[in-house]
Amino acid sequence: MTQRKPLIAGNWKMNKTCAEAMDTARTLVSLVSDVKDVEVMITPPFTALAQVADIIASTPVELGAQDVFWEDHGAYTGQVSAPMLVSAGCTYVIIGHSERRQYFNETDQTVNKKVKAAFAGGLAPVVCVGETEADRDAQKTFSVLDKQMDNGLEGLTVEIMANAVIAYEPVWAIGTGKTATPLQVQEVHAFLRSFLKQRFGDGIAGQIRILYGGSVKPGNAAELMALADVDGALVGGASLDAEIFSKIVHFGKA
Numbered sequence: 001m002t003q004r005k006p007l008i009a010g011n012w013k014m015n016k017t018c019a020e021a022m023d024t025a026r027t028l029v030s031l032v033s034d035v036k037d038v039e040v041m042i043t044p045p046f047t048a049l050a051q052v053a054d055i056i057a058s059t060p061v062e063l064g065a066q067d068v069f070w071e072d073h074g075a076y077t078g079q080v081s082a083p084m085l086v087s088a089g090c091t092y093v094i095i096g097h098s099e100r101r102q103y104f105n106e107t108d109q110t111v112n113k114k115v116k117a118a119f120a121g122g123l124a125p126v127v128c129v130g131e132t133e134a135d136r137d138a139q140k141t142f143s144v145l146d147k148q149m150d151n152g153l154e155g156l157t158v159e160i161m162a163n164a165v166i167a168y169e170p171v172w173a174i175g176t177g178k179t180a181t182p183l184q185v186q187e188v189h190a191f192l193r194s195f196l197k198q199r200f201g202d203g204i205a206g207q208i209r210i211l212y213g214g215s216v217k218p219g220n221a222a223e224l225m226a227l228a229d230v231d232g233a234l235v236g237g238a239s240l241d242a243e244i245f246s247k248i249v250h251f252g253k254a
């Protein structure tokens with residue numbers, strides 16, 4: 001079986017001034033200095049990326065952004081491109097988070113353009129997919145996920161996909177305190193893995209990490225991370241506090 005190094009990623013969303021972000025990053029670096037078998041990544045807001053990059057330089061903590069635009073430069077007021085994110089120190093970028101789909105008209109088609117731009121710029125995309133509560137109640141979970149994966153990953157080659165990360169985030173579990181049950185999570189992750197196998201072949205599908213996101217906390221991290229097809233977590237609220245996030249990085253054991 002392929003060994004996939006778990007990735008625990010913190011999505012800070014629209015939180016923290018530059019000073020607060022630097023402070024949290026400093027505390028986190030000291031709290032996770034013992035961690036070897038887990039990759040740790042944080043996504044501060046754009047405004048704090050470069051300063052946080054300085055703090056985590058020469059530490060194992062990695063930097064990601066929360067979004068990217070698909071053009072490299074030009075008259076696109078308010079947008080930030082992949083080369084800009086790389087120049088600020090990012091190696092990852094979250095794409096297609098449900099909040100962007102819900103509030104900022106993100107579609108599977110814009111997700112696809114952004115994923116291609118991320119790869120072209122040298123960033124590893126963390127591609128978010130997930131069903132709403134209404135989808136789940138209507139037994140549409142798998143058809144919704146299939147469509148998001150099919151359109152979002154359209155036109156991508158096997159070679160390039162080796163660096164992709166998928167995040168399964170049931171919309172009904174984000175910021176609600178409701179966590180999907182281990183059975184629900186493993187069922188969906190296995191479905192996503194089999195989608196990747198069919199599309200990109202067993203080898204790459206076995207390498208791609210599939211993260212779970214949705215009210216992950218120190219108390220449920222170990223159980224979720226033990227599931228066969230769960231390769232880490234995308235953590236929102238609980239990543240804002242370095243001590244709580246560090247407990248998740250340690251799978252609730254420290």
Ligand code: PEP
Binds near residue numbers: 173175234236
């Ligand atoms: C998220 O927004 O990606 C997320 C998983 O949030 P939370 O952990 O707060 O549910």
